[in-house]
Each structure stands twice: as C-alpha cells, then as structure tokens.
Amino acid sequence: MSTDSKFGDYGGQYVPEALMPAIEELGDAYERYVLENEDGFMDEFRERMADFGGRPTPLQYAEQLSARYDTDVYLKREDLVHGGAHKLNNALGQVLLAKYMGKERIIAETGAGQHGTATAMAASHLDMPCEIYMGTTDINRQRPNVFRMRLNDAQVNPVTTGRGTLKEAISETMRDWATNVEDTHYVIGSVVGPHPFPNMVRDFQAVISEEAREQIREKAGRLPDAVVSCAGGGSNTMGAFANFVQDEGVDLYAVEAGGSSLDVDEEEGVAPNSATLTTGTDGVLHGARTKILQDSDGQIVESHSISAGLDYAGVGPELSHLVEEDRVTPVNVGDDVALEAFHRLSQTEGIIPALESSHALGYLHEAHDELGDVVVVNVSGRGDKDLETVLEETDKRDLDVAPDMDLFEGVER
C-alpha cells in the first residue's frame, strides 16, 4: 500500500483479502502508467479522449444566466463528451489501463446506467469483453441505457438481491472481481472504492479542471471566484476541482442532493437525500473510510435523489478530507430546486442538463450573490436520459418555470 492511499483519515483499502493483490497490482500500474506516463500511456489516453471522446470540451459563457445573476457564469460543457457525460473520461482511462496491464475482461457496476454505458462504449472502442452488473429494479426503469450497453456488445448481468439497485450492483461486482481477479479489471464509476481508485479516477477526471483553468484564464483573463459542481460519488466534482485546489482564491462548492428532506428516517433505514458530505458520518463503505449515510448501528441507509446519478450513500474519501480541511464547501439543493434549474437552463440557454448537473445549477441560482464575479459551473452531463423523470416529477409539482405539454392531448391518433 503506497503512502498516499489515505487522505487524512479517509481512504484506505477495506476489501476482501482476495482482492488485495489486485489492488496492489493496480496501484503499481497507476503509478507507472498514469503518474509516470510509462509506455506513453497518458499520451494515448489523451489522444483517445480527443479523437473518440471529443475533448477538449468548451467552457461556454452563459449569456442569459450571467445577465440574470449579474455574475459572469461559465459552463464547463462535459455534456458534450461522447456518451453525454464526464463518465467516459474515467471509463476510457480505466479500460485502457486494464489493457496495458494485460487484463482480458472488464466488469463494472451501474445504477442509472451512465457509468455502465460509458464503460461499455470504452470497452467496445478498445475491443475488450465487458460485463455490467445492474440491479433488476434499475434495469426496468433505465431500459434505454440497458439497450445502449447491449448495443455496445456488453453483457448486462441482472442483480436480484436486495432492492436491486446500485448498492447491490456494486457488491455483486466486487464479488465477481473477487472471483475472477486474475484476468479481470473492475472499472469503478466514481472517486470511491479502495485505493488507488479515488486517486486514479480523480486523475482521469482532472482533465476537466485542467482545461477549464486554462480556458477561464483565456476568456475571463483571470481565475474564477468559485467552481460549482454536483457531487454523488464525486468524480465530476474532483475532476472539476483538482487543478483549482492549489488556487486559494478559488472557492470550491460540492453540491449534493438534498432530496426531499435532510432528515434520516432511522426506523425505515431511509435518508430521503444523498447529502453525504453534509449529513453523513465517518464509516467504511465499499472499500474506503469516508463519510456515509448510515444509521446509529452502522447499517447503510437507502439514499434518495431525483437524480439517479447522485443517489449514493457514500462519497469519495478525498472530498470528505477536503471538506474537513475547509477547502471544499459542501452545500446541497433539494429535488425541487434541481428540477427548476433543469428547466431554467433548458429554456434560457438551449442546453438540457442532466438532473445531476442541475443540482449545481440550482445552487448557482440560490447563491449567486455570494459566489463572486466569475463562476464556473460544471455541466457534468446532458439531460436526454432524464426526460421521463423530469416529465413525471414536473407533473407532480406546480412549477412556474415548466413548459406545459398539453399539445399531446389534442393529437392522440
């Protein structure tokens, strides 16, 4: 275990013994290929992210939002990455690394299907056999993403245990890895899991802030006052923050899902939110010590968010550490505010954001007065995947900003 497997008290490697050699091997490969660019690994990664992934993504000045908030708002357009989200940055990096390591098989977990589709795309691009674990509940509510994975030639393994959602899929993927560790690489989908995953995923995602930092200097002639990014596991977050962490004048806001309420229902084992950094407590989940949503016994509670990608009871250990160090400010907005922000950006800027990203935009809306003169918001993904949810959830509420969809009523044939 290398010395920087910890971020302060957070991080570490809490995994079954059978996996220890694999993560040591991975740690070694991470150092050689990612940190030291052995065999030109990072060059190849960057080239593929350009040609296949569509990088660099623009940093766009948002005219209408800037006028409305009297603040210069710049949007980092990760929604334009191939596949529609920042997820590919990580998936492609890991699949390529697996190839360099001589692995012959890729596995990954997925909840809403964003990481699964990104991994399937990357594996197809690099000609690697790929299996994705996904809970049966998620399979049924995220069919288009299941189709996309199948189209990209990935096998999708239904996970029937528990409630059949992300947590169970992660556990099941860990089991597969523990069984097939010798020829298989597990592509974790965020800056979570045992070392070296949090570091490695961050480094693959750090291209976001590497580009954004250069772009904002060119466009605004200065560094931003604030960078705002949503946080589920925290990979787009760490990607958007990484190159600004050393810039003390740049405030970093991690916007979590406030869900419908910040309270935890111990009785039911349910937190109607995913605000781990704000309301979570220290614990060990999925291989790392970090902030988690748990009851007083230490059982993990069901989290909730209107956006599936933020709906996770843990968070990256590095974020837990940066929050403890007061370098990152954890904030959160609830389902309603995120939904309104979704509609706002769609209507006024011609960009339909992911519901995850809408949390960052919702926080911008609420706090724009306090964020300074130049703000970068990371639009981590596009919202096409969220249309059904948005329509349903909008219907339930009385949102001023939402467009009516009456036109369908007249045209049934």
Added chain:
Amino acid sequence: MSTDSKFGDYGGQYVPEALMPAIEELGDAYERYVLENEDGFMDEFRERMADFGGRPTPLQYAEQLSARYDTDVYLKREDLVHGGAHKLNNALGQVLLAKYMGKERIIAETGAGQHGTATAMAASHLDMPCEIYMGTTDINRQRPNVFRMRLNDAQVNPVTTGRGTLKEAISETMRDWATNVEDTHYVIGSVVGPHPFPNMVRDFQAVISEEAREQIREKAGRLPDAVVSCAGGGSNTMGAFANFVQDEGVDLYAVEAGGSSLDVDEEEGVAPNSATLTTGTDGVLHGARTKILQDSDGQIVESHSISAGLDYAGVGPELSHLVEEDRVTPVNVGDDVALEAFHRLSQTEGIIPALESSHALGYLHEAHDELGDVVVVNVSGRGDKDLETVLEETDKRDLDVAPDMDLFEGVER
C-alpha cells in the same frame, strides 16, 4: 435573383409571390453576412459553434473497421455536436442570421424532430421566440424530441393535414412564413428550398469538410480517396463534400435510403425508398427544381426509409447538379444493410450512430473494396434517438449481428 441561384438546371426560387421579397432580403443578407462576413457575422457564428456547439468535432481513426476492411477508415464525428447531429451547424447559423437581419420570430418544420430540436436549441441559446411545425403522426411517434423542443421553450404546432408527416409540416411552415414574412425567418432544415437556402445551408454545414480536410491531411498525410455521406435532403452531405469538390482525386459518395425496395408503386403513390438521386426525376418541389420522387403525373409520392431523417421525396438541387456532372456518385443501401451497419459500429467502435449515418456506414461495408485506401465517413449524428426503432426493426428481422435483449424477460417486476 442573383446569378448563382441555379446549379446548372437545378435550384431557383419557386415560391408564392408573397415570399419573394423575403427570399430576396435573405439572399442579400446571405451575401453580406455569410459571404462577406459583414459585422463579423461569420466570426460570431464560428465562435458560438465552438463554445456552444462543441466544434471542432474529431476525425477519428476507426481501428476495428479499418482492420476489418483493410482500408483506413476515418469517422467525422458530427454525432458529438451539441444536440447529437450536424443539424445545429445550420440551425445556429440561420437563427443568428435572423437576428442580424432584425427578425423577431423563428419558425421551422420538423419530421423526426432532429431539425426541430436543433432549431429550438439555437433559438433558446440566442433568445429568439421559436415555433416548430410538426405533423401529428410525427408528434406521436417522436415524443422525446417534442419534449426536448418544449423544454427549450419552443412552441410546437401540430399539423393535422394529410398524413401528418414532414411534407405537410413543410407546407404548413411555408404558409406561416407567407403570412408573417415581415418579422419571421423560416429556418429550413436542409440544403433544399428556394435560393438562397441551398447555398446558405451548405455554407453553414461546410465546416464539416473544412475541418475534415485539414484533419485528414494531418492524420493521414494526404487527402482521402473517398468521402462517404448519407443523403436525405443532403445537408450533411454537402457539408461533408463542399471543401473536397475541387479535389478531383477525392470520390464523393452520396448514400441514399434504398428502403425496402427501389421500385415505385404508382398505384398507391408510394416509393418504399428515399433514393431520390438514383431513382427520382426532375421536377419542382418546395421551392426548387431538383430530383424528386413523383408519379408520372408529377404528384409527389410518399417516400420511405427506416431512418426518419432520410425519409424525404426531394433532395438538394446542388446534389442533383453534382450527380449530373458526375462529380458525386449516388448510391444507396436498404433498410436491412443500414440496420446491420448500425449494430456493427455500436458493437465494434463504441459509437451508436444515427440510422441516417448508418446508411453511409452500410455502404462502406458493401463497397469498401472499391473505395480506396483512405476513406472518410461522415457520422452525421448519434443514434440515441433511434433506439426504439432499432429494437423494433431488429426484432422483425433475423440479423446475425444484433445483440439479444433477452435479459428483460427474466427481470420483469
């Protein structure tokens, strides 16, 4: 009418008298702003296409296809443009031009919804009121695109005449334009319609080949032997060809939709294809003289393609002319071949192409032996919009390449 309103015998301005002043005004604006960059119009257009649209798009070397075909295949990745297709290049150009012209309202027609969504995005981005005409049949079968337009704050006007599809929507939009011509700009969705639309739309789309020509010289060290592009109205086609037309050594293939058969059923007034350049005859449709699918009386027949975006009975007049001049080779592939090509690219390269673009890829598959050593294929859009159609149509056929979707059977809850 300026002298280059014609391409040989094709083109012209066959519109109701009420529109003549508007298209003259537009012709004038086109010359000043687009051709002469007055007030820096083209600079602003290019900047917005970069920051908002995500240009340049990569030219990607396709490793697996190249190996399979023993030909260097490069994919022009228009699927990475904001919105998922080349359509934005044109829509943003026209909406911006309308703004420069002092118009206060945007209208457009849409069939499958691709041009409608692109126009709605562009109008939202540029803060212009926007109305989209769409047939009721199309509204019902393309609901997600209707949602996207509504989310982007566009009004969607259902067209109930005829079969309620693209042709009727175009006619209806022309009527709106004829009524509100003074403050309204009609954003036509392809290189069709009266002059100056075919020239102007081509010029907005020409960025595709401008980039591709530079990129291929850098990557392959030479010009390609062939450029292959699908053709519905022909805007991605002319965009991909424009900067190669003067390069005599570069063969240009316009791949049309062969549908289920190349025959025309005169009795029923139906062509089960959209292979206008191959099987169409000279006529006048929607404002221009060009090749069209018509019966012997001159009535327009219903076209067909598995891909909604190619399903149009006309084609851009410049393409008709370039075919007549033997500069462009018209070819076609049918529904089955396109569907297989869709699956092939999805599986082997990690890119889910639009069904339209799959026609170009299908032709590559069939003719790769004859295309030369270096081939550029324009991937005009992404296929997320086509998932439903692909699943349905794949189910009907017995395709070797298609993945099975059995996994749903086990997991209904």
Added chain:
Amino acid sequence: MSDVEAAFAEADGALVPYITAGDPDAEATKEQVRALVAGGADVVELGLPFSEPIADGSTIQEAIQRSLANGMTPGKFLDLVADLDVDAPLVCMTYYNLVYQYGDEETRANAESPVEPFVAAAAEAGISGLIIPDLPVEESAELRAACDEYGVDLVFVVAPTTEGSRLQNMLEQATGFVYVQARLGTTGARADVSDQTHESLQRIAEFDAGNSVPKAVGFGVSEREHAEEITAAGADGVVAGSVFVDIIAEHGDDAPEYLRQKARELKEGAHAGTSQSHPEPERT
C-alpha cells in the same frame, strides 16, 4: 384581347370563383361550374389538384385531398374541361410541378420546353389561362413563351409585399388579369376585409395608370360587402375560392344551388362597387 380580358371588359365588376376540380368528382364539378356561371361568374378558376399545395389554406387543401383521393389527374382534368360547355372562360390554377411534368415520353421529347406539352393540351381542351402560385415571374420565361404560342393567358399573383421593379416586371408580363392578393398568408375565407386589403386596393390605384390588364382581388373574399368594397376601390373584379369550396364540402349533391346563390350575391357586390368607382351610378 384574350377571352379572359374580354370577359372582364364586359363584366362591369367581374366575379372569378374558384373551385377544385374533382371535388368530389368530375361530374359534380361540371354541375358546380354551370351553377357558378348561372349565378353570374364571369371567369371560372378551376383548380387542378397537386399533392403539395403550399400556397393554399386548409379549406382548399382538404378539397385537393378529396379530389386526389377520388383519382383526379391532369389527364382527367383536361377531359373534364373539354367536356364543359359554359359561357365563361376557364382558367386553370395549379402548381408548377404538374405543368412541368405533363405528357408522355414522346411528346416531351419533341417539345420545345418541358412545359409546352401541358400548355398545348390545356389550350386544346379549352383552358383560357393559367395561374401557377409557386411560379414567380423570374422563373416564368419558359411558360410565358409556351402560353404565348398557344394563346393562353398567364396570370400572376401580386402580393402585398410585391413592390418596385418586380411589380413593374409582373405587370408587363401579365395577361388575362392580375391576381391581387388581398393580404399575406394563404387562401381561406375570412370574416372581414383586412387592412392589408385596403392597402392593396390603394396600391392597385397607384399602379393602375400605366397598364391595361384587369385586376382582380382575392384571398378572403366571402361576402357581398367584401366584393363591393373591392371594386369600389377600383378593382376590375374579385376572386373568391374558399367560400365556394366550403359550400361544396357542406352541401354535397345540393351544392350547385347554394353555389349559384353565393355567386349571385358576390357578383352583385362586385357590380355595385363598380358603379361607385365609375361616373354613372347604376344598381342591380
């Protein structure tokens, strides 16, 4: 002076009704035309249906669909015309592609231009003039030539947006009559005479001076008062279409009698207006 121009000259406030041929079938159309003429129509505009009628509003679109669904074709249209024996010149309104496409291969191969076969056949069948709403004057050279050769009038539409040299050009090229579009938009019956109509009438007065071809105002004319207002302002006649097409859609087999009545009403209006713009006051 062509038949059409002569009809205008004799009319003293001409009525030019439009109906779609073949709506719902050829026999009905013949009855309808006879009724219109009996009601006072001076010239009859007969629509030859095209599948993409971009210049027409929903009323006429639907008539076109009915006609096409019942099998109307350019050939049958000309047969119908040849069969019709009425005391008013017939003008064919259609879209350019049908004109462009007409004729069998041999005829087309020997023709001077792609549009000659249609014009020849139309003249032979007894058509006196053509209105092609998607053919602006700039694209009309071939058709103009063919029409001249076969003595068929070519009617142009002048829109509210038509001005200056284009207007001049059109007036020079027009024969039969000039179709003055009363307002922007498409065909369709309206409840009132719009402001644009008054502007159009004003413009008629201005360009009237140097040109002898008659002017008829259309788009939205459906009531006696509209017709009167229009000719009172100096037009030589009115064109009315949707109002007649609506009657056909509504009354089916009984339509002819209603058509006759409506034609009489509009003709009276047109005539009355004329007397107001002319020295000698005279009422019907």
Added chain:
Amino acid sequence: MSDVEAAFAEADGALVPYITAGDPDAEATKEQVRALVAGGADVVELGLPFSEPIADGSTIQEAIQRSLANGMTPGKFLDLVADLDVDAPLVCMTYYNLVYQYGDEETRANAESPVEPFVAAAAEAGISGLIIPDLPVEESAELRAACDEYGVDLVFVVAPTTEGSRLQNMLEQATGFVYVQARLGTTGARADVSDQTHESLQRIAEFDAGNSVPKAVGFGVSEREHAEEITAAGADGVVAGSVFVDIIAEHGDDAPEYLRQKARELKEGAHAGTSQSHPEPERT
C-alpha cells in the same frame, strides 16, 4: 492459548460451522447453535449481519437480509451471544463498519479507538474471536490492539492470491485460527472441491512450518468428503457456512435436527481426514 486455539487443539479435525444470527430470529439462532454443537461443532462462527455483505455469496446474503428484516442489530446480537450457553467458543463474523460504528456517544468519546467499544462489548458478551472479511491486515492495527487488550482473537482470511510478505505478515498477526479461503470468489456451497482448494492445501503445507496457529479451510465445503480431503491435506479444521444456512432456509423450525446431522457428517469427515495425515490411523 486462546479458547479458540484450545478448541482446535482438542478437536482432532475441527468443524467450524457458520450461521447468520437472527435468521430468522434470535431464539431460532440459539436452537441452531445448540444443535451444531451437539452435532460436533468445535467453534461456532456467528454472523452479525451488515447491509452490504460484499464478501458473501447469495446464500448468506439472503440470510442476512432475513435477519435484518427481522430487526437484528449489533446490540441484539450481543444480547443473544450473552444468552447462549454452549460448550464451544463463539466467533463473530461481521463487516468493519459495524465494528467501527458501535457504541453510544459517551462510550465512543472515552474509547481508545473507534473500534474499542465493540471489542469490549463483544468480549463481555462472550465472543472469543472476530472475523472481518473486509479488513485486510494492513488496515487492522487499531482492531488488533483492541482485541489484544480484551483477549479476543482476530482471525484473518488467507486467499489463494495471498503470497509472500503479505502472507508472512498475516500469519504473524493472526490469533485463534487462520481462515484459509479455498478458492477465489465468495462464500457458497459447491458440489466439488476445486483445484484451487488443492493448491491452497498445498500452500498450507508450505507455510505450516513456522507458525503454530491452527488453519481452517473454508469456502464451498458442504460434504463429508470435502472435509476429509481438507484435513487429510494437513488443515486443522474446516469452516462450512452456506450448507448450514441453506438448511435453515429450507427447514425452518425443523432446521436444528438437520443442522445436527450435517454437523456430525462434516465433523466425521474432518476427523477422518486428520487420521490420514497423522501417524495413528483411526476411524469414527
């Protein structure tokens, strides 16, 4: 020598069965443990259920879900243990977060480490050892210290992939017994003894030399022959879990009798194997 080590020493081919506490409830668990001991269990491994059992296969996962659904908690688990009066040491198998999280605020504030409150309470209740499958030796310093303080064994799992200095380290740290994982993967009954099992047995023999802590082989043991094969190859005992958990799921209230029979069968196997690897041949 700890209770657990002593039990191994006396066993002559030890059987270490695993069941999930609270499956389906605490009372049933007590009956089950008694039956296992009656059948010949030398040490009993009791699972304290955690919501994310990443090292367990589907059989045990489901037992854990049943137990949690019926309200099992760490507190109730320790009550259950304190209530149990059987003639075999009890080892608690659970995941690290429950250990890490245990105790009320005051206890935790006064504790030496976050894990001390659990170890103290476990020792007090009568737990002799801990198995924490998601705690590798590298992260175990705090827990090792607390276990030493309270005289609780800390059992490590040696996987087929564990080698070299890590293996060395683990053997040095282990107390009670070393849990030799027979194959890659997760817990779960299997039909055969895999090749990996044989390799593992081979590796046991290799590292056996310098270390006195007993070795028990688990993962997939479900038949008499498995047990015999394993001890014959030099292991000090076998661990079997899923086979017992399956019996509980299948037989409900009648489970204890079946548990006893299965324990007896496996114990016989383990014992028989021992005699093959020892000088004096002796059969049950």
